[in-house]
Amino acid sequence: MKTPLKNQKKKINYKQKGILTLDFIFALTAVYAISMVFILLALTLMMSTVVQYMSFSMARSHISGDISIEDQQDAVQEKLDQLLGTYLGKFIKTNDEGWFKIETPASASDLIDDPGWGGNGGSERQRPYGVGIRYTSLILKNIRLPLLGSPGDQATGDFASANIYSFMYRQPSTEECLSFNRERWQIIRQRFDGLDSMPNILSDDSGAQADNGC
Amino acid sequence: MSQKKKNLLEQSGQLIIEAILLMTLFFGIAVMIQKQFKDQSIISAMVAGPWAQVSGMISNGVWKPETEGRPMHPQGNNFTREGDVQ
Numbered sequence: 001m002k003t004p005l006k007n008q009k010k011k012i013n014y015k016q017k018g019i020l021t022l023d024f025i026f027a028l029t030a031v032y033a034i035s036m037v038f039i040l041l042a043l044t045l046m047m048s049t050v051v052q053y054m055s056f057s058m059a060r061s062h063i064s065g066d067i068s069i070e071d072q073q074d075a076v077q078e079k080l081d082q083l084l085g086t087y088l089g090k091f092i093k094t095n096d097e098g099w100f101k102i103e104t105p106a107s108a109s110d111l112i113d114d115p116g117w118g119g120n121g122g123s124e125r126q127r128p129y130g131v132g133i134r135y136t137s138l139i140l141k142n143i144r145l146p147l148l149g150s151p152g153d154q155a156t157g158d159f160a161s162a163n164i165y166s167f168m169y170r171q172p173s174t175e176e177c178l179s180f181n182r183e184r185w186q187i188i189r190q191r192f193d194g195l196d197s198m199p200n201i202l203s204d205d206s207g208a209q210a211d212n213g214c
Numbered sequence: 215m216s217q218k219k220k221n222l223l224e225q226s227g228q229l230i231i232e233a234i235l236l237m238t239l240f241f242g243i244a245v246m247i248q249k250q251f252k253d254q255s256i257i258s259a260m261v262a263g264p265w266a267q268v269s270g271m272i273s274n275g276v277w278k279p280e281t282e283g284r285p286m287h288p289q290g291n292n293f294t295r296e297g298d299v300q
Contacts, residue, residue: 022237026244037257048272126294135272140261151261159262163271163280167289177276 033145042153044137044160047091047100051135054083054102054162058131059166068175080104096138103134121131130139136160 061079084092093098122142142151142158152159172180224294251257274283 018233022240026240030247033257037261041261045268045272052272128289130289145257146232147244147251147259149252152251152256153255153258153262158269159265162269164273165287165289167287 006066029146033148036143037148037151040137043099047137048135048162048164050088050162051062051092051100051102051133052166054080054088055131055133055164055166057082059081059129059168062129062131063168065171066173068173072170072173092204099137099139101136101138103136104132126169128167129170130165133164135162135164148206 053109058076058079061075062072064072064075066075083089084094089099092098092102094102137160141152267277270276270278270280270283273280274287276283276286278286
């Protein structure tokens, strides 16, 4: 038995559900891509605060008194290794294999004499020491999104990278204190008559250390 | 009813034609939008455009490019060891 024409039209109208699916796929892809940009940007900014803490923590390790300046500098690397040994190391790496990359290209203290920083122009006592970290968000830099392309396509300069610095005033090392006290004792001995005949208690083999450093 | 008239009233296959047309239309629109996004680098301009300011904020804590904001770095050399403002 043939279906009447009127009923056939009704039947056709009921068969348009696929259009919505097509529209949905397109909309879902677009929303996913745009959402991903904001999620990656948020992750990048969030992790930048973590790296800021890392630089501060490393700088704090650097300022603490130690036997020599080299030991104080070694403490920075030890602190970095310690921090990367935690769960942070799963996301932050010193190579291109992680989500985020950090590099320590130069001592931040060297930048203090850069005119861009204003230059401290003061004494060694007022010279801040610190740690500089170059931070790069690889997930934001390298992502390829459907429909939208890459956020870094037209980027100029260092997209998704930032330099993070922390400065503090370094405590003198034991070697510096001993050297300082020896020089001061030499000046005192030369300045006052009669002291030359006294034994040189601050020879190279021994030295006085003030209770509160030097 | 003659055979010729009967064929004209037959509507089977019309749905598939319409579906193909609509799919082509939607696909064309999608490709056009994608091309616009890529050609004009809309997402790149949205994210990478202001990155210099964002980078400066991460580095120095001020909304300026990094080199401009350096003198305003909170721990740079604005304070003496004793805490006085230089």
